Amino acid sequence: xxxxxxxxxxxxxxxxxxxxxxxxxxxxxxxxxxxxxxxxxxxxxxxxxxxxxxxxxxxxxxxxxxxxxxxxxxxxxxxxxxxxxxxxxxxxxxxxxxxxxxxxxxxxxxxxxxxxxxxxxx
Numbered sequence: 001x002x003x004x005x006x007x008x009x010x011x012x013x014x015x016x017x018x019x020x021x022x023x024x025x026x027x028x029x030x031x032x033x034x035x036x037x038x039x040x041x042x043x044x045x046x047x048x049x050x051x052x053x054x055x056x057x058x059x060x061x062x063x064x065x066x067x068x069x070x071x072x073x074x075x076x077x078x079x080x081x082x083x084x085x086x087x088x089x090x091x092x093x094x095x096x097x098x099x100x101x102x103x104x105x106x107x108x109x110x111x112x113x114x115x116x117x118x119x120x121x122x
Contacts, residue, residue, distance in 0.1 A: 014043040048072070 025032035
């Protein structure tokens with residue numbers, strides 16, 4: 001993706017990772033969704049560490065000062081809150097879908113009963 005002689009920006013590096021993942025795993029399946037999420041997380045981490053613009057830094061252990069560490073902590077908290085809110089919303093939507101399915105099943109049962117009653121009364 002990214003070699004030492006040709007540094008690139010985070011967007012093009014991420015785009016290449018996405019293309020490779022889709023080419024290997026396809027689209028819209030569990031494995032590709034998980035891998036795409038991992039690629040996004042890895043790309044954000046490497047970008048924040050400066051390893052994409054300066055590829056040699058990716059090979060070295062993380063060397064961060066206290067300001068960078070604090071910045072990572074703040075971003076981590078922000079990410080956790082975003083993920084939590086998305087999980088809560090997904091859970092709410094799941095309950096809404098379950099309610100709609102129950103209503104649909106009840107309606108289908110009612111229509112089936114009406115159909116059999118109409119057949120019997122003929």
